Amino acid sequence: MTPAARIATAAEILDAVSDGMAAEQALTRWARGARFAGSKDRAAVRDHVFDALRRWRSAACAGGGTDGRRVMLGLLRLDGADPEEIFTGRGHAPPSLTEAERAGGSPPEGRAGWDMPDWIADRLERAHGVEAAARLAKALRERAPVxxxxxxxxxxxxxxxxxxxxxxxxxxxxxxxxxxxxxxxxxxxxxxxxxxxxxxxxxQDAASQAVAALVPLTPEARVLDYCAGGGGKTLALAARMGGGPIVAHDADPRRMRDLPDRAARAGARVERVDHPDSLYHAVLTDAPCSGSGAWRRSPEAKWRLTPERLSELNSIQDDILDRAAELTAPAGTLVYATCSILAEENDARIDAFLARHTGWHAVLRRAFDPDVDGDGFFTAHLTRRNATT
The missing domain is CATH 3.30.70.1170 (Sun protein; domain 3)
Incomplete structure (x- = not known):
């Protein structure tokens, strides 16, 4: 594929995403029907699509519209490329620019340059102030490190x-x-x-590793990863424990389907359980969240999140904390974590937990901002007051 053909394909995929299809699904559907596309072509198209989703709002401003063609036009302009060299109409290139497209579009100003919905930007401003909120928003416009x-x-x-x-x-x-x-x-x-x-x-993201590294462990500790998912933190904890065992649970056991193979490759001992009923010295709850700290990796999520969904997530997070507290030994540590930068999912959930459970207190709270080293994460450690056993 030529560079121009890759741009044209990315524009078509973006239209499918705008119509409600998940980006990964749209990319997979295209790849299955594009036997001519090599691995470099697929990687380049994927990069174009995700770059556009990260900067959708500013690219739409620069391109003069929200359809895939004009978003890609805007992205080229933002990156300092000459769209006339891409929009040629030759071969599989996008059709030549119209006079309206040449004259349309404008540089993104103010919140448009933040590349996120205003209601989310408002919440970041209230929690962090304008300068820090702008920095967080703009960090999420870039590609995440591997x-x-x-x-x-x-x-x-x-x-x-x-x-x-x-x-x-x-x-x-x-x-x-x-x-x-x-x-x-x-x-x-x-x-x-x-x-x-x-x-x-x-x-595994570096901030995610840091969250796992902060979990207090002793050689004899019983450890539960209560929201294990794919098991990244489970395996990190197992490595710290000399191989384990670590008990892994998830509300949807299907999320852990790859964990046995991953554990075998890593040399770790992991026990999967559907209904944990013991007490544990450390309980890690990497709770379902907006994923806002990792929007560089799944940028469409920031455009699909709604205030109603955020409220639903807050209720889920509260419920998980309450359930996990019952599984934490009297002198144990309940560890809460999210890959979120939204205060509603982080400090607010800890404050709400402490209001419901007056016998507990927070001994650690730490936030990691998304930057060149890692994703945005939050973690807090909760223990019972005056617990001795």
Missing amino acids: TLRVNTLKSDVPSALGKLEADGISARPNPLCNTALTVTEGARRIAQGAAYRDGLVEL
Whole structure:
């Protein structure tokens, strides 16, 4: 595919997303019908689509409209490219620009440059102030780093870096966690590399690793990952425990379907349970949330989130905390985490929990902002007052 044909394809996929189709589904549907497209073509089209979704509002301003064609036109303008070289009408390129398209569009101003709905921007401003809110919003317009966790059950950082280099992958230590590596070259080779196949490294955001690294553990501790999902934090906790065992639970067990294979590759011991009924020294609740701290990776989510859905999520988060508290041993620690930058999902949920459970207090609260090192995360540690056993 030519660069122009990739732009035309991205515009068609964006139209499907605008009509309600999930971006991943639209990309998969296109790829299945485009046998002519090689791996580089598919990767380039995917990058175009996700770049446009991250900057949808500003690109629409610059392009003069919200359909896929004009969003891609606006994205080219924002990136300093000459649209006339792409919109030629030759071959599979987009049709030539009309006079109206040439004259249309304007530079994004004010909130348009934040690339998020105003109601979300309002909440960020109230929680963080204008300057910090603008910085958070604009960070979410960029591509997220590709980050690996070194599996200390099988390797260490220097050895992992060497193995990755042999796989044609360059990486550097990430300051957010001592097990984290930021990939600087060769990210698309990770899944086929020996370091990944042999369980020396796992794909995991650095802030997510930092959240797992903060969980208080002792060698004899019983640990429950209450919202395990795919098991990234489960495996990180298991590595800290010398292999485990870690008990993993999820309200939807299907989310954990890959966990046994991942644990086997990592050399970790994980016990999946449908109905945890014991007491645990540490209970991690990585609660369902808006995912706002990771919108760089799933940017369509920031356009689909509604105030009503956020309220639903808050109720789910409260319920999870209440249930997990019952599973936490008297002297244990209940760990709450979200990949969110919204105060309603973070500090507000901890404050609400403490209002409902007066015998508890927060011994730690920490937020990680989305930046060049990692995604946005929040975590808090809750313990019972004066607990001794």
